[in-house]
Amino acid sequence: EDQVTQSPEALRLQEGESSSLNCSYTVSGLRGLFWYRQDPGKGPEFLFTLYSAGEEKEKERLKATLTKKESFLHITAPKPEDSATYLCAVQAEGEKGYNKLIFGAGTRLAVHP
Amino acid sequence: EPEVTQTPSHQVTQMGQEVILRCVPISNHLYFYWYRQILGQKVEFLVSFYNNEISEKSEIFDDQFSVERPDGSNFTLKIRSTKLEDSAMYFCASSPGAGIYPLEKLFFGSGTQLSVL
Numbered sequence: 001e002d003q004v005t006q007s008p009e010a011l012r013l014q015e016g017e018s019s020s021l022n023c024s025y026t027v028s029g030l031r032g033l034f035w036y037r038q039d040p041g042k043g044p045e046f047l048f049t050l051y052s053a054g055e056e057k058e059k060e061r062l063k064a065t066l067t068k069k070e071s072f073l074h075i076t077a078p079k080p081e082d083s084a085t086y087l088c089a090v091q092a093e094g095e096k097g098y099n100k101l102i103f104g105a106g107t108r109l110a111v112h113p
Numbered sequence: 114e115p116e117v118t119q120t121p122s123h124q125v126t127q128m129g130q131e132v133i134l135r136c137v138p139i140s141n142h143l144y145f146y147w148y149r150q151i152l153g154q155k156v157e158f159l160v161s162f163y164n165n166e167i168s169e170k171s172e173i174f175d176d177q178f179s180v181e182r183p184d185g186s187n188f189t190l191k192i193r194s195t196k197l198e199d200s201a202m203y204f205c206a207s208s209p210g211a212g213i214y215p216l217e218k219l220f221f222g223s224g225t226q227l228s229v230l
Contacts, residue, residue, distance in 0.1 A: 042224070046220065049218070096169050100158040100161060102158070
């Protein structure tokens with residue numbers, strides 16, 4: 001069964017304190033791994049898509065990496081506005097193809113000044 | 114920047130009543146989705162829609178649920194007879210569907226919070 005596990009559940013950082021979020025996955029044939037940001041009361045906001053082991057993508061203070069079993073979201077020198085829940089998802093196979101995402105429970109990040 | 118629009122933002126209904134949640138996907142997008150998130154739980158896939166038909170649905174999406182694209186801009190989710198356990202935030206999403214990676218960039222709306230009493 002396709003599964004996505006994120007750790008830690010919650011993370012509290014001081015402004016400028018770099019850290020990493022983990023996403024481990026079990027899926028039969030990875031077609032894509034996705035990172036989203038979700039603010040309270042809002043829908044997920046697309047950040048990155050990774051397709052193959054060794055791939056990396058960057059956006060401002062965020063960098064996503066992918067191995068054969070897990071992905072990391074590295075946050076460098078975070079600011080309070082980076083506070084959000086970060087969701088990891090994998091593209092999973094349904095009856096008619098790869099048309100759905102399986103989400104992890106997310107990591108709630110709080111960055112304090 | 115174009116966005117997915119959902120209405121209403123909050124919907125309160127009595128158990129057993131029918132509700133219709135409305136969405137306007139980003140124009141020129143080809144794939145449309147509904148996801149839901151029960152408070153404190155994971156975002157869950159409900160259904161995907163492409164070329165005017167359901168392309169995938171989850172076990173949650175039973176006979177009480179239906180989707181429709183009544184015109185060129187709206188995409189709706191209907192729950193025929195709501196249950197208490199249908200209370201959740203429902204997210205509509207759309208994607209351009211370019212090439213072989215239809216899920217490459219999924220854009221979500223802000224959601225409709227459904228409360229079933």
